[in-house]
Amino acid sequence: MNITSLVTGGAGFIGSHVAKELIKLGHNVIVLDDLSGGNKDNVPTEANLYVGSICNEKLINSLFKKYLFTYVYHLAAYAAEGLSHFIRRFNYNNNLIGSINLINASVNYNVKCFVFTSSIAVYGENELPLKEEQYPQPEDPYGIAKYAVEQDLKNAKQLFGLDSIIFRPHNVYGPHQNIGDKYRNVVGIFMNQLLQNKALTIFGDGEQSRAFTYIDDVAPYIANAVNIKEAYNQTFNIGDDTVYTVKQLAEEVSECFNSQTNIQYLEKRDEVEHAYSCHKKFEQVFQPQPYISLKNGLEKMADWVKEHGARTSNSFENIEIEKNLPPSWRN
Incomplete structure (x- = not known):
């Protein structure tokens, strides 16, 4: 089967590692990145890079029409929780509206699964360790945007049948x-x-x-998630304990x-x-190393x-609020 996957943010940190893992799995990988935080040198040579923004709806639709993606791995985000209070419009445009452009196109072009990297920022102050069944209480605009996308994906499943897998990583480095x-x-x-x-x-x-979580404890599992049927339409904390x-x-x-x-x-x-999460659900489904x-x-x-x-x-x-x-x- 010829599998073509879109990786947004694939010139960035986690995205470039996921792109590398997808190539190992035999996917044809298309990377979309505006290079605001990423670097062309991070992109695997086997991948095809398009420089552009997920906020560019016309570009998004043209890529989906051209490649008819099997899977979408959405990792593009400006993940600055603390700063998001002061760049609210920028945060929501990039982390929410850009994500909706991708979800719309995924529905319209029959993507088989939408893999989304959310964040433990959706939990806010909550009982520790943070667990998937807890009610999210995000305390910053970044976490609010991530949770809104999670909710939109659930709605897209109910109404249009778009399958998704949501990961909530935390403090990944490498x-x-x-x-x-x-x-x-x-x-x-x-x-x-x-x-x-x-x-x-x-x-x-x-x-x-x-x-704190090393990248090799995250990227391979995100990449392979589409091959694990038990993961479909589920949310997983992912990272070190x-x-x-x-x-x-x-x-x-x-x-x-x-x-x-x-x-x-x-x-x-x-x-x-204090923010750290429980990973029992992830471990039961993915059986990690x-x-x-x-x-x-x-x-x-x-x-x-x-x-x-x-x-x-x-x-x-472009700080929007100085106060x-x-x-x-x-x-």
Whole structure:
């Protein structure tokens, strides 16, 4: 069977790894990415890259008409939870309206399954560990947009029969991550700061707790999900179980660079204090391999980062609301 899959955000971090795994599975892969956070070098050579936005409805429809995609893997997003409060229109245009363009086209062109990477941001402050059956209470516009797309996919199944699989990953790190974005991806931010001999910046006291997941514990399962019928029309938390504070993470990352842990504490920002999830449902359906430890995963990413060097962290140019914006994000 000739399988053609669309990977949105396929020049980005998780998307490029999913594209690589799909090629291993024999898919013909088309990547759509606007390169706002991704890089052409991340795209597997076997994939066909189109540079453009999921907000471009005309482009979306032309690609679906040309390729008649079997599957859609939607990973394109601007995943800056904290910043999303201050770029609300940008957030909803990119993370919600762009997603709806893809869902519409998937219905119209009879896509067999729509695989969507949501986020544990949909849970907000909730009983820990976070579980799929809990009622989502997103606390930032990013999480609100992700949950809205989840709800729209359920509606598209009910009305049009569009099958989907939803993943809620969290704090994924590894090679190909954009370490030059000061608003998101704390592991990448720390490594970029260490390469420049700068202090590691932490909002608040560093006691916020998270679980961190190496990319190889996520991408292969997202790619292969369409081959697991029990996964269809289900939602899965995906990621590691081991919980660390942000301060502990800073110490672990510093160790990978043989550096003393030098932390600069910044003003506390509005964020969920503790967020980590239960993965029993995922493990029952996907039967994953043992997770890569944080130490081993950080070493793998550090090797890649040292090879590619530091990156300049640019400021977001179109802040929509200045009120209550953290001072460190103002320049």
